Amino acid sequence: MIMNVGIDKMSFYSSDMYLDMVDLAHARNEDPNKYLIGIGQKKMAVIPKTQDVVTMAANACLKIIDDDDRNKIDLIIFGTETGIDNSKSAAIYLQNMLGLSRRGRAFEIKQACYGATAGLQMAKEYVENNPEKKALVIGADIARYGIDTPGEVTQGGGAVAMVISANPSIAEFEGTSTFYSDDVMDFWRPLYRTEAVVDGHYSNDVYVDFFKKTWDEYKQITGKNLEDFSAMTFHLPYVKMGIKALRAIIDEASEEHQDKLKTEFGFGKVYNENIGNLYTGSLYLNFLSLINNSDQLKVGDRIGLFSYGSGAQGEFFAMNLCKGFKNSELISQINADINNRKQVSVSEYETIFNDWVPIKDQELSFDTSKDASTFTLKGVKNHQRIYDRK
Template sequence: MSVGIDKMSFFSSDMYLDMVDLANARNEDPNKYLIGIGQKKQAVIPNTQDVVTMAANACEKIIDDDNRKKIDLIIFGTETGVDNSKSAAIYLQNMLGLSRRARAFEVKQACYGATAGLQMAKEYVTNHPDKQALVIGADIARYGIKTPGEVTQGGGAMAMVVSSNPSMLEFEGPSTFYSDDIMDFWRPLYRTEAVVDGHYSNDVYVKFFKNTWDEYKKITGLSIDDFKAMTFHLPYTKMGIKGLRAILNEADEDKQEHLKQEFEYGRKYNENVGNLYTGSLYLNVLSLLNNSTDLQTGDRIGLFSYGSGAQGEFFSMKLKDGFKNDQLADQIDTDLKNRKRVSVEEYERIFNNWIPIKDGDINLDYENDSADFFLKGVKNHQRIYGRK
């Protein structure tokens, strides 16, 4: 029996900020953002969307009457939680009408949370093959107006159904992991914006990738030649390139060119959406599956997950017959194409209208939100959600 990802989906805002516009407004050479950072567009998240609503909007694309009855484990990976006690998974369970006879909880370790959830789901389904698990990676990346990290903002949600005999991807073999207590990125409880040491974080990211990759090769006997593609956590796509370059010297020239080409397919969604934190790796995977022209059933892909603070993990998955969902791929392409381009001034207004961390009722202008699930406001310390 195999266990893996049976379905995947993605949701983000219907607005974006063009990185050329941002560069011009910040008196920067656009190529610093387009090439140096590797980003073209950035999702702009309105205050009527939070991680719960984005997750619900992603899930409705892959939840049907069949798997709704089978899902009895809901794991929500996020570092943009809506409550310091109650998990986003409980809200999501209710919004989607999932079984009350389910475990539902939230996982936090920076951008690694969804991977932790995925690995827990793997073990659960292995022991309960007639059941399914729903794993979420949803976040909103905020660093602040005119900060060095501004170009690496974004947001969205990835949803994954884990099952036995999956249609898309199956887990293969062991994982390798590495952790250390470091301060490369963090967000204190009193802030909605992250604090980051960018250069340090880049160095740690590559170090953790090399550590987990080298350990993986030792315990499995596999090499770079055994992989059709490598996927990465992509807070910005140039970071993944740095990781890939760290091991390219292990391959011959033909293999190097192939891996670089697959990376280009894999970063298509990320470079047009921006940073999803916990969802970034899995958006990279979905982009690879939907856009590559050379993948085949049985191909092995590598996945490197990284969460600042810090935790890294490397594992592999093999492609199943239904790894590409053409209908969902077309829908994602259409949604990205039809987004509204906002000006820098509009983006700054939306950013500054974010729900503050303070007491008080809030009514939001949700009528203009085109998504099926949305946040209406806050009343008596409770978030009020709505559905079209």
């Protein structure tokens, strides 16, 4: 008998600093509503050089990983497009930092913002075949477009960690996934750049097109329709992108159900609009925000998830909520982390952005005294990143 498999635990980590979008708009001589309404962002996480995808993932995992997980996790999949090495995976560093079993598989997946979803689907199949085991899936990234660029307002960063198991507490996979891919140049990041190259309007169009393709195929295969979903979640490079996708199919539901989906989307966007772009983690931050903030969802509700990675790959699948999807302790912790961040000025943000770890041969030493996180990046020596646990 195949057991139900899904997300047993989830957590999130980001920097303790943020930039207010109103301040950024004023500095760029823009109407704040262009960012607040037109883009849908309120605040943006500002990531210091003492944090990278490895430390953020480790800090996220500390909130949920216990000794039982350490004994049972033997698959670690790290989805990121902000890798720290062209050869060695971030998962190997994470395995060591968390004290996970050496008898395991640990590797990194890259396909723009889709990497964590690829990892999630691989973990699902692994646990289905090995129900006594668990898998750890990470979506961690730092979104960088550059100072005073069109994409500046869609920056951010952080890590989402998910433990996948049989008989999960949060949500279980339901049925099939539908997916679509094509070779398009809407967004990419060459090896010699820390900032992305993007064709924004084209990428928006491709995103919505891939969503409609995967959604239409999902309906055809499963016989489900929009009325069968209590909420829809999306990869949110910025909040307005998800609104555009939802609008593309919203007329398929009754007016009453449209209102419900819009209300749930409002709960789901809370974390994203205050953190910004997580690339691989954005969909799962949207999902986490939904289950943490909604007061209408109940056990058994079906949630739609649309994953998109530029270049491009799209996937739509469904999950059903389980009896432990509300974790009041973790909700309080995440909300406190977000609400207690320090606001930085535009000039402070620009200094932090420009003082980034360069892509070149250089030994570096960082002052981590102002970084209160458990795991930090201390510097680079002999071509190796030096990590510290406080």
